[in-house]
Amino acid sequence: MKFMMWTASMLAAAIASGAAADPPLAKPNDRSGLYDAKTQTTNDLRRLPVAPGTNVPKTNIFITNARLFDGTGVPVRAVDLLIQGDKLVRVGEPGGEPPEGAEVIDARGRTVMPGLIDLHTHLTYVHAFGLPAPLSEESQAGAAIRGAERLRYYAESGITSVRDVASHGMAPFLLKEEVASGAIPGPRIFAAGQLIVGEGGHGTEYYALSTAPGYAEAAVREASGPDEWRAAVRANFKSGADLIKLASHFNQEEVDAAVDEAHRLGLRVTVDSETIYTRMAVDAGVDSIEHPLPRSAETVTLMAKKGIASVPTFVPYQYINSGGGYNGSTSRRFTISDERMFALGAEMKAAGVKLGVGTDVTLDGHHYLPEVYVQELRNFRRLGYSASQALVAATLTNAEILGMDDRLGTLQPGKLADLIIVDGKPDQDIEDLKKVDLVIVGGRIIVRDGRAILPPRIEEKAPFTSAK
Numbered sequence: 001m002k003f004m005m006w007t008a009s010m011l012a013a014a015i016a017s018g019a020a021a022d023p024p025l026a027k028p029n030d031r032s033g034l035y036d037a038k039t040q041t042t043n044d045l046r047r048l049p050v051a052p053g054t055n056v057p058k059t060n061i062f063i064t065n066a067r068l069f070d071g072t073g074v075p076v077r078a079v080d081l082l083i084q085g086d087k088l089v090r091v092g093e094p095g096g097e098p099p100e101g102a103e104v105i106d107a108r109g110r111t112v113m114p115g116l117i118d119l120h121t122h123l124t125y126v127h128a129f130g131l132p133a134p135l136s137e138e139s140q141a142g143a144a145i146r147g148a149e150r151l152r153y154y155a156e157s158g159i160t161s162v163r164d165v166a167s168h169g170m171a172p173f174l175l176k177e178e179v180a181s182g183a184i185p186g187p188r189i190f191a192a193g194q195l196i197v198g199e200g201g202h203g204t205e206y207y208a209l210s211t212a213p214g215y216a217e218a219a220v221r222e223a224s225g226p227d228e229w230r231a232a233v234r235a236n237f238k239s240g241a242d243l244i245k246l247a248s249h250f251n252q253e254e255v256d257a258a259v260d261e262a263h264r265l266g267l268r269v270t271v272d273s274e275t276i277y278t279r280m281a282v283d284a285g286v287d288s289i290e291h292p293l294p295r296s297a298e299t300v301t302l303m304a305k306k307g308i309a310s311v312p313t314f315v316p317y318q319y320i321n322s323g324g325g326y327n328g329s330t331s332r333r334f335t336i337s338d339e340r341m342f343a344l345g346a347e348m349k350a351a352g353v354k355l356g357v358g359t360d361v362t363l364d365g366h367h368y369l370p371e372v373y374v375q376e377l378r379n380f381r382r383l384g385y386s387a388s389q390a391l392v393a394a395t396l397t398n399a400e401i402l403g404m405d406d407r408l409g410t411l412q413p414g415k416l417a418d419l420i421i422v423d424g425k426p427d428q429d430i431e432d433l434k435k436v437d438l439v440i441v442g443g444r445i446i447v448r449d450g451r452a453i454l455p456p457r458i459e460e461k462a463p464f465t466s467a468k
Ligand SMILES: [Zn+2]
Pocket: 120, 121, 122, 165, 360
């Protein structure tokens, strides 16, 4: 079959009818203007059109006697909820009748709320830093196995989405697919792929493996010059990236090129940087900045003005400080006290910078969950957030920073059924978040009685057996 060629007259007719006009993108990842209202798309940042009903579970769950914290600012109230397929379809007055065939879950005395989001994870990072790292540990194969083991810790902590901001090779994308298909219980994964840094930049000092361009196994990719930064963005895009993660060091031309390339591809950009590098990233128009690292008051003001969010990740720096500080890193030649980073957090909050929640646990830090996640919310409390405001940061604000707030972050009919049942009132006392009973992601129950469960066994009749 030959492909139809556009002739000049066809093109002119198309332009006249408006068909050839490029729909504008309001912001990176906002693909909404491109689709017919009926188009179904993947539930990730790429929004790929998919056939209707693709990978939707046959869920029919009725939750009764729920004490609902829906994340919208509406006061907690008693409701029944109905989940069908991958969506929350009804939030109604309590005492309603469950539909035919529904699994009924009695939430009496417990709180139903949107699933938590962790904006800063590394699902595949090695068990221990320090040279030489065993090469087997750094392979994509080892990375995928580590990631598969770690997912349950996030799930059992009530975390229903993670933004993975650097992992080895293709491992995070394959983990994402297995979770999305329901084969492995875990949170929804939004993956950046390889971290892009300048030669000798942050992250490169911890790896024995090559981080050279094109080396597929590593979690970090070095790039030099604007062309290599663009190429690195495209390489991650090719792997299936939901977003792009950059880290200092870079020069202005390099960060400008990477941000321009990512935004043209419809991908958001987040940056791990400090001081003058944060200023360069802000000037380049990135979407968010990771960590509570030093930056000028002028940069904070610019972040607020340009709508650039912050994911402060106080908790890993409290951990670093508890061990005596950031020592021996060739790319991080400064110290930052707890006092200084909380002062920065307060300054950003006062300036109106949107603050998101991420834990950045590395090595085997997932063993500290859910404590580390709750600790980060305690850190938000320290900035003056109420318990319920901290929960909104962990759910709706995080969904906004991801670019997924049209589908995640609150419990409203039509949104994806990512929710948790907590034995307590976390909107009054965030410590109750350590008592997560049940977790549903995309309509699939993945945690019951606080423990991850294997997905239902698939029973199929083999086509080759003969009748007895
Ligand atoms: Zn990190």
